[in-house]
Amino acid sequence: MTKKYVGQNISKVDAKAKVTGKADYPQDLKFDNYLNVKIKRAPYPHAILKSIDLKQAKKVDGVVDIITGQDYPDLNKFGLIIKDQPVLIGIGEKMRFLGDALAIVIAESEEAAFKARDKISLEIEKLKVISDPFNAIKKDAPAIHDDIELCTDYISQDIGKQNILVDHYLKKGDINKGFKEADLIVENTYQTQHIDQLPLQNEAGYAVYDQYTEILKIWAASQWLHDTQADVAQALNLNKDKVRIIQTAIGGAFGKKEDISVHLHLALAAMHTKRPVKLVYTREESMISQSKRHPLTIKAKTGVTEDGYLTAWQVEVFGDTGAYASSGPAVVHKGMYHCTGPYNVANVKGVSYAIYTNNTYGGAMRGFGTTQMAFAYESQIDIIADKLGMDPAQFRYQNAYDTNSTTPNGQRLSKSVNTKRTIEEAVKLSNWKGESEK
Amino acid sequence: MKKKGRGMATIMFGFGYGEGFPDHSIAEVEITPDNIIKLRTAGADVGQGFLTTMTQIAAEVLKIDPSYIEIVGQDTHQSKNSGSTSATRQTFFSGNAVREASEELMGKLYHYGSLHFNSNHPELTVNNGEIYHCENKEDKITYFELADNIKKRGESLSAEASFFPKTYAPDKKTGQTEKNYVAYTFMTQVIDLKIDTDTGLIEVLNVYTALDVGKAINPINVEGQIEGGTVQGLGMALTEDQVIKDGITLNPDMTNYLVPSIKDIPNFESILIENEDSDGPFGAKGVGEPTLIAASPAVANAVYDAIGVRIKQLPITPEKILKALEESHK
Numbered sequence: 113m114t115k116k117y118v119g120q121n122i123s124k125v126d127a128k129a130k131v132t133g134k135a136d137y138p139q140d141l142k143f144d145n146y147l148n149v150k151i152k153r154a155p156y157p158h159a160i161l162k163s164i165d166l167k168q169a170k171k172v173d174g175v176v177d178i179i180t181g182q183d184y185p186d187l188n189k190f191g192l193i194i195k196d197q198p199v200l201i202g203i204g205e206k207m208r209f210l211g212d213a214l215a216i217v218i219a220e221s222e223e224a225a226f227k228a229r230d231k232i233s234l235e236i237e238k239l240k241v242i243s244d245p246f247n248a249i250k251k252d253a254p255a256i257h258d259d260i261e262l263c264t265d266y267i268s269q270d271i272g273k274q275n276i277l278v279d280h281y282l283k284k285g286d287i288n289k290g291f292k293e294a295d296l297i298v299e300n301t302y303q304t305q306h307i308d309q310l311p312l313q314n315e316a317g318y319a320v321y322d323q324y325t326e327i328l329k330i331w332a333a334s335q336w337l338h339d340t341q342a343d344v345a346q347a348l349n350l351n352k353d354k355v356r357i358i359q360t361a362i363g364g365a366f367g368k369k370e371d372i373s374v375h376l377h378l379a380l381a382a383m384h385t386k387r388p389v390k391l392v393y394t395r396e397e398s399m400i401s402q403s404k405r406h407p408l409t410i411k412a413k414t415g416v417t418e419d420g421y422l423t424a425w426q427v428e429v430f431g432d433t434g435a436y437a438s439s440g441p442a443v444v445h446k447g448m449y450h451c452t453g454p455y456n457v458a459n460v461k462g463v464s465y466a467i468y469t470n471n472t473y474g475g476a477m478r479g480f481g482t483t484q485m486a487f488a489y490e491s492q493i494d495i496i497a498d499k500l501g502m503d504p505a506q507f508r509y510q511n512a513y514d515t516n517s518t519t520p521n522g523q524r525l526s527k528s529v530n531t532k533r534t535i536e537e538a539v540k541l542s543n544w545k546g547e548s549e550k
Numbered sequence: 551m552k553k554k555g556r557g558m559a560t561i562m563f564g565f566g567y568g569e570g571f572p573d574h575s576i577a578e579v580e581i582t583p584d585n586i587i588k589l590r591t592a593g594a595d596v597g598q599g600f601l602t603t604m605t606q607i608a609a610e611v612l613k614i615d616p617s618y619i620e621i622v623g624q625d626t627h628q629s630k631n632s633g634s635t636s637a638t639r640q641t642f643f644s645g646n647a648v649r650e651a652s653e654e655l656m657g658k659l660y661h662y663g664s665l666h667f668n669s670n671h672p673e674l675t676v677n678n679g680e681i682y683h684c685e686n687k688e689d690k691i692t693y694f695e696l697a698d699n700i701k702k703r704g705e706s707l708s709a710e711a712s713f714f715p716k717t718y719a720p721d722k723k724t725g726q727t728e729k730n731y732v733a734y735t736f737m738t739q740v741i742d743l744k745i746d747t748d749t750g751l752i753e754v755l756n757v758y759t760a761l762d763v764g765k766a767i768n769p770i771n772v773e774g775q776i777e778g779g780t781v782q783g784l785g786m787a788l789t790e791d792q793v794i795k796d797g798i799t800l801n802p803d804m805t806n807y808l809v810p811s812i813k814d815i816p817n818f819e820s821i822l823i824e825n826e827d828s829d830g831p832f833g834a835k836g837v838g839e840p841t842l843i844a845a846s847p848a849v850a851n852a853v854y855d856a857i858g859v860r861i862k863q864l865p866i867t868p869e870k871i872l873k874a875l876e877e878s879h880k
Binding site: 115116117118119120121122123124125126156157158209210241243264266280281282283284300301302303304305306307308310333334335336337338339341353355356357358359362363364365366367369370395396399400404405442445446448449450453454462469470471472476478479480482483486487489490491493494495498504505508512513519520521522523524525527528529530531533534535536537538539541542544 | 564595597609616734742851864865
């Protein structure tokens, strides 16, 4: 049935405002008498804050005030799934990566705020930095967080669990039987990297606090307004209806604007000064302080018969989730749950770990763990096809999901299973011949 | 020497939060007397075209030109939760909420229209922003005039809907569950590239994509997702790497962290497979994340096809190509 508007190439409803410059990105908003905010961040990835000296910083012309953890000792930690990230690191507390905030500098000009930020002097006690997730899971590795205990009872006794945020398991069919049925077993380790989502728009926003209504308004780009509202409210001990988050035009996100960024520090600065406040991250600050695509180490072992049918698939997945949880408790095992790709495999076994380190934290990025996993399973598929001497398209096709196939989670796919159609169409479109025309 | 290669990747992506995590979207549609239909959603448009998609769905159901529809409620104090713009979920979740709210509102147009014409639903035509009785097509009332009449009675011509499908948490020990994700999107991609074996530099030439989209609400925006997603995937495959050593980022800037530029964009040919067989609005599935996923393995497979070396660590830089070539010649 033809439809009048659905299925039509209607111009984006916000296109005109964006191309004519009328769309308001955070930096385009105008507030009278606003103050500039900059954040003093951790100088070392793993350390205790012993003391903080603001004397020289406060002498900088134009500085209005500097907020530290001592001013707000009752703040709660924040985070998308697990609340493990502090708003400000207080004296005697631990910084866990270079993005941790130690002080909020508020000044009449951006220059003064930067200048004062750089005049804050700190005394810290350095701790051992854990950058490699495989060092983090050694039995004698120091714990980056000592108050997070989410591991299951099924965790292997061979690894240290003090830095494991979450562990997950897959068990479908009988993996030993699957490998026995195989004529060929292919085992490889794949490694992916830290990636920044790199939206053009860096984190930015304004906040205004109304003393009479006691409503705090924050203008900042967010991928989930109501979640940001709830997290800001709980971190600052405010009622949710006193925190109002207003969307601005969004200059790209790709997962990076799910996490809190400018919001909490803007909120404190606005409530503290009773004036509008503005905070814009630099690119460097954005890359160091906000979420990354998790680097995953994927050990994949795949069994196949000589006529090219998959019999067993086993994975071990190690994800570097960095200093804080963010979306980490959901990303790494979502990757594992996609470990076979869209192929029928009766016997599957998997384990995944999201591991704390002192690196910039891993969070959401387009694909959410499954992107990294696809690099592993689709490499395996081609390696196996090559070893069997089969056309990789044919090998994919004969193992591909159909209606009523089951995923590694045992979910039966009852409708809209169009894997084979995508292979057929891509083969036709690309004039696939089984090998390239060199 | 320049060597050409071609690689394929087929991927799947389970969309929505899934795993038993509550996942819903609330939308409201209101016909106002001042010639505007307000579509209230808190969903974020991150550039992908969410607001356009929602406008098209509401316009289709309400049988009115999209220019009458205005998005409102991009503010926690003016809207209810639409869930995040993530997990490839907005077209499916908010799209269904908007469709349901619009259908509810269509029901109200018939209800109040039948009161106005002193008739019943089957005798009415509701189309193009107007309602009339089949026996007298000249006697019309617009949606907006009807809204004005209703407003005078202290009522409003509006409807709200929530879309809240269920998934179930996987078993902790085995990961098994009846329904882990609401649905899956599939895609196959073929990538052609050329490698300079002296420098290790890779040039991506052609990208052929077949995407299982269910129904493209806005086909050119879906193609935009394929092209943008793939280019982001090519960055992952070839250049992007935030190097963190002992907790310290060595390249926190766009000079040393390399994303694809306009000169790196290959030719694209895409096919949208529209079986209209999903539970999304008009049979649509989510496509945002799936479009990125196939690029890095397709590139790795094409590299092997071209020069016979298998790179298992991303990104596939010229240094890695040259080192692998050197080792393969030993």
